[in-house]
Amino acid sequence: MNESSGPPSEAGAVVTAALLVIGDEILSGRTKDKNIGYIAEYLTNVGIDLCEVRVVPDVEDEIVAAVNALRHRYTHVFTTGGIGPTHDDITADAVARAFGVATDVDPRAVALLLERIPKDQLNEARLRMARIPAGAELIENSVSKAPGFSLGNVHVMAGVPTIMQAMLDGLAPRLATGRRVLSRSVPAGLKEGDIAGPLAAVQAAFPDVSMGSYPSFEEGVGFTTTLVLRSRAEARLAEAEAAVQAMLAEVRAGRAADT
């Protein structure tokens, strides 16, 4: 078994995911989320397509509804936040309720907590961090020991970025993954409005290669554009990039002739 890339999956299989970010502090703007971008990039690199993200408050009904909406639709659901020892940490209970299973203090989780926390400090609040839904598999936390868990296809992780990242590293080897989406960035050096027509024609010729156009704006400099081509097939990606480069050269030549 290849420890770094997860269980083998069918060649070309598409493995999808949603991310559920749980926390009032993200919605109030007090905490700026750092997990969405990290997880998005991580999943792309291991061959899992992130298809949707939701951010919901620390309200059990909202978490339950979101977990159930997402877990039936995607191969994997990842959650961040709400698994600490305080009263607003309700993710484990909400996920258990979404699956209709009980939650209880799990001896495996208690053993992990005791690796870090002296026994006389393992109070009722800290024991909340060992409450794990029945049937769940633990996700290791190499930073601070309190584990996350996978229940079915839902993977529950901490909200603190360093801990979430450690959990994702622990979790990834056992995830079903698919064929990676490969991408190429092409700096266009032109404004979107000057290439949009010919770009649409190239896109039409390569329906199997997704072509995104991303403007950026700098005060005083104005707009420029980066084109991003994405496909699971390296050969098609190379052909599409050549077609895009030829299109860009033609637009540039046309502009030079204008002046």
Place this chain on the structure above:
Amino acid sequence: MNESSGPPSEAGAVVTAALLVIGDEILSGRTKDKNIGYIAEYLTNVGIDLCEVRVVPDVEDEIVAAVNALRHRYTHVFTTGGIGPTHDDITADAVARAFGVATDVDPRAVALLLERIPKDQLNEARLRMARIPAGAELIENSVSKAPGFSLGNVHVMAGVPTIMQAMLDGLAPRLATGRRVLSRSVPAGLKEGDIAGPLAAVQAAFPDVSMGSYPSFEEGVGFTTTLVLRSRAEARLAEAEAAVQAMLAEVRAGRAADT
């Protein structure tokens, strides 16, 4: 009329919002979103409660479904992304479809584009940026002129952060807003597990003040905690903060006695 704070609303009225971030580039991790945190903080400051965020791909059916799910549930829906001139900019059409109205080139939007773009460069692609759903009100874009729009309670903005921010400034004065949620941050200087029990008791005594506990972790230093109290009533917030400070002092004294 107060230009800076929107139309008057009932005292104490709660005004809610969802944010819909549209873009494959966020889900692939290539672009790290900078709009969620900005908009969350902005809305909190003007008295609008952000209750949910979704990120969806550049797929018309997904955008339509999300717009319709959110617009019936919240006072406002804000969208970012997908209003440029290229083939992957499909937000205007998707929002129009969600409302069942037509989209066409809007003379008001063309006039704005002509303030920046010479007439002979206003090609078919750039005219896409003037396609506005029937019945929509334009949102001014002081950075690059191409407008956003409000259709009913859905406010469609650019994805480029500087432009989105300018649009939000243009839009805010006409939004219904509510009574601001006020907040106080209390650095606890203690671990969550040491205060979780007494904190839950304080929370129970102040059901109208939301108390969040946010751990942060630094390698080598370990965990610390920030408590955030939130309420629309300044007096209750002050009472709750005093109760929290007293609780923290008691926990610290207990710990000092232990050692």
